[in-house]
Amino acid sequence: MTTELRPLRPGDWDEWYGNLELAFGGVAEAPEERALWRELTEPERSLAAWDGNRMVGSAGAFSFRITVPGGALVPAAGVTMVGVLPTHRRRGVLRAMMRRQLAEVRALGEPLAVLTASEPEIYGRFGYGIATHDLFAEIDTDRVRLDTPEGTDAVRLRIARPAESAEALAACEAVYAARVASRPGMLARAPGWERLAPLDPPAERAGASPMQCVLAESDGGEVLGYARYAVRPDWDMAGPRGTVILRDMEALAPDAYAALWRFLFEIDLTSTVKVRSCPVDAPWQHMVSDIRRCRVRVRDALHVRLVEVGAALEARTYAAPVDLVLDVRDAFCPWNEGRWRLTGDAQRATCVRTDDGAPADLRLGVRDLGAAYLGGVTLTALAGAGRVAELRPGALAQASAAFRSDAAPWLPHGF
Structure with missing residues (x-):
């Protein structure tokens, strides 16, 4: 070159x-x-x-x-x-x-580098592993009903008018910020990034309306959640069959979340809600009457690369106690090559190089460590694909249980 x-x-x-x-x-x-x-x-x-x-x-x-x-x-x-x-x-x-x-x-x-890939095969050779997935759906709201929790009817909904855009943006960002720590993969938005989610170029609407925003509020006026969406009108000989395009949604409580979903389902002159991205464990899947009519699809999202293996593994906690020696392969960043002793639990973790002669428990590449890092891809699944080798009986089950996350990791927006 x-x-x-x-x-x-x-x-x-x-x-x-x-x-x-x-x-x-x-x-x-x-x-x-x-x-x-x-x-x-x-x-x-x-x-x-x-x-x-x-x-x-x-x-x-x-x-x-x-x-x-x-x-x-x-x-x-x-x-x-x-x-x-x-x-x-x-x-x-x-x-x-x-x-x-x-x-x-x-x-x-x-300690980490992350990206979204135009084509998923490109970045594995540089040590990036697919760590999160996006769920997409097209819900037939003529046939699918919602089972909402107690308290949903008490939530007040308010359309944020254009004149209220600054107030609505601040309220949405406050809800988003409160949600960031609850799910691996979410990004803390620095100043300026709050403008990305509501970005709505007319040239990219493809026949849909300008973006709209609905706020879910308590009786006291506290904003508990929001949904940003657009409506694409359509008609056929049988009547209206418009589509609600959900751009993004966050909520602080199940009743607010359900109230927002019910609102989207009931928008006049529409028969479909199109979900552009949500976590693979999104709760709405357990509220619908017929998941088959929601046309769910999954696609790769965030690719994760451990730049410093020790610092990255120490930065997170573990769902179960873990004490393992990992034999890590990383030809592209050779400073990560070698054996690492990982000990940790739900409170803290340490990960240091070890040359004490103790045999390794697992052997894996940094790409697969990146895939498992946020807890959405199990080491057991990677081992089943031949990408992780168990060197001590029982080590794989211990590691896989430790690395998992209770909430599926998810990237809320691209970059």
Whole structure:
């Protein structure tokens, strides 16, 4: 490879982002979306690949904090804006950017790197494992009914009008912030990121209405939850068959959650609720009368990479007591190679290198450690795929029980 990697200069952002659009097919993003990404970009954490005086590749990172099992917020590099021009693919440009980026993440002391992939097969070779999944659904609200809990009728619902947008945004962010620690994979939103969820470029509505917001409130006016959604009207010879498109929802209590779902089900002139993303253990699945008519699908979401194995495994807690020696393979980041002694429980954990001669209990690659890290993918399942080797009888069951998370990990939005 003859290309040179350099930090992004702020004055080169337009070319840098334009190359990224070209690498993803050449369709320009809406001006509102492009402007927001420009503001959120961290130039000092962004790389440009140059071939002479031509920029041919890009890779960036956001400074995130992500919830891990146990509720701690752990620094993580949110890898983003990765692209190589078609003229320079398969020349090692991507590999060079990934190698330099991970070295820089390590130098910053961030134990994790995370990303969402355009194609899931790309990043496994760099040590990223699929750690969370998104659930999608298309619910036939003509045929499916909801069984709501006691107290649902007492929840008040209020449409947030455009004039109330600032108030509604602040209320939604307060609910979101209160929910972050409850589920691994959720991101603590730094200032500016609250603008991403309500971003609603007209060019991307595909016939749907502008985004709308409904707030769930207590009798005293406390906001207990929200749903942001759009409606796509449609009609046929039998009458209206519009679609409610749920963009995002959070709630602090089951009755508020149920009230929001019932509201979406009962919007006039619609017969479908389309769920764009929710956790795989989303409670609404246990409220519907017929899950088969909800057309549920699952897709990979957050890919996790342990940049510093010891620090990452110490940052989370474990659902069951664990005391194991892990033989970790990591050819791409060789500082992680070797045997690690992990001890921990639901309160704390330690993970240190060990050379005491004790045999390892499990052997696995860092990619599979990343897949299991947030507790949504079991080590038992990975072992069944031949990706984790049990070296001591009983060690796999102990480790798999320890790594699990009570709440399925979930990434609430892309980056």
